[in-house]
Amino acid sequence: MAPKTLNFITGNANKLAEVQAILTSTPVQLKSQALDVVEIQGTIEEISRDKARRAVDEVKGPVLVEDTCLCFDAFDELPGPYVKWFLKALGVQQFHKLLAGFEDKSAQAGKIVEARGPTSFGWDACFEYEGQTYAEMPKAEKNQISHRGKALAKLVEWLSKEA
Numbered sequence: 001m002a003p004k005t006l007n008f009i010t011g012n013a014n015k016l017a018e019v020q021a022i023l024t025s026t027p028v029q030l031k032s033q034a035l036d037v038v039e040i041q042g043t044i045e046e047i048s049r050d051k052a053r054r055a056v057d058e059v060k061g062p063v064l065v066e067d068t069c070l071c072f073d074a075f076d077e078l079p080g081p082y083v084k085w086f087l088k089a090l091g092v093q094q095f096h097k098l099l100a101g102f103e104d105k106s107a108q109a110g111k112i113v114e115a116r117g118p119t120s121f122g123w124d125a126c127f128e129y130e131g132q133t134y135a136e137m138p139k140a141e142k143n144q145i146s147h148r149g150k151a152l153a154k155l156v157e158w159l160s161k162e163a
């Protein structure tokens with residue numbers, strides 16, 4: 001596949017660092033722009049499509065945007081795309097208490113636990129996968145198994161078929 005440059009539009013520096021690390025060994029190169037794009041309410045697909053369109057209007061070129069959901073099984077998939085606001089209101093140390101009244105602590109695809117590890121990125125410290133929270137894992141390990149790693153692997157595969 002020929003090298004391909006996309007404008008990655010995000011207001012989140014942690015996200016940008018992970019996306020760059022994941023794509024570093026692929027033909028996809030990024031130009032990043034620290035823009036906080038307006039996000040509508042809706043399903044993840046509706047929000048992401050709308051976010052991408054708004055980003056294209058700003059950049060007037062090929063863009064990559066990301067919208068991350070954290071879905072609790074006990075909440076019928078909420079907070080989903082609205083997790084950012086729950087996290088902002090509660091902080092990572094209190095976040096697990098949302099599920100205090102529920103036996104089912106599962107979230108896609110892991111478990112919500114009391115915060116462990118560095119708290120520098122979103123809900124990483126509360127999200128446990130196979131005994132470790134994302135925050136306790138080395139970055140390379142998280143990037144191999146994470147939602148972000150999987151989504152970007154699909155993107156690279158799709159782009160290589162397009163070329």
Ligand SMILES: O=c1[nH]c(=O)c2ncn([C@@H]3O[C@H](COP(=O)(O)OP(=O)(O)OP(=O)(O)O)[C@@H](O)[C@H]3O)c2[nH]1
Nearest residue numbers: 009010011012036066067068083084121122123124
């Ligand atoms: O611990 C985490 N590990 C992750 O891997 C991760 N990915 C996203 N998030 C958080 O989940 C919300 C998503 O909202 P979100 O997708 O709209 O992102 P954002 O608004 O921060 O950036 P962007 O929309 O400008 O790209 C925000 O609170 C992000 O901080 C993560 N937290």
Ligand SMILES: [Mg+2]
Nearest residue numbers: 037039067084
């Ligand atoms: Mg956002």
